[in-house]
Structure formats: C-alpha cells, structure tokens
Amino acid sequence: MLGxxxxxxxxxxxxxxxxxxxxxxxxxxxxxxxxxxxxLSCKDRDELIQDASFSSKIAKMM
Incomplete structure (x- = not known):
C-alpha cells in the first residue's frame, strides 16, 4: 500500500x-x-511530494 x-x-x-x-x-x-x-523524516507533505517526485525521476533514468 505504501508504494x-x-x-x-x-x-x-x-x-x-x-x-x-x-x-x-x-x-x-x-x-x-x-x-x-x-x-523519511519529511517535515510536511510538500517535502514528501518532492522526495517522491525526485525518486520517480531517478528511477526513470535508470
């Protein structure tokens, strides 16, 4: 569910x-x-979204 x-x-x-x-x-x-x-030690939802967005971009590059 988390993914x-x-x-x-x-x-x-x-x-x-x-x-x-x-x-x-x-x-x-x-x-x-x-x-x-x-x-993930995110201070708020915006930081979580940034982290998830960045992770998604990295995954697409690999």
Missing part, C-alpha cells in the same frame, strides 16, 4: 484522489502519508 500511495502523492494527487484510485478510505491514505513522512 502506490507514495507514487501517487508524488504525482501531486490529494489524499481523496489517491483513495479513490486505490479503492481505500481517505483515512488509510492519510495514515500511510503520515507514516511515510515520519519514516
């Missing part, structure tokens, strides 16, 4: 949009985002 949420958050989708795409509750998405922010 898809991470990728979709990195593409700029809201929690609600992510929940709809993954057919889960918005609360579950919010919990995933909060956990990832803590695990």
């Amino acid at each position: 898809p949420v991470y990728r979709l958050a990195g593409s700029g989708l809201t929690d609600s949009e992510i929940a709809n795409r993954l057919d889960v509750t918005e609360v579950r998405v919010q919990n995933c985002v909060a956990w990832m922010q803590c695990f």
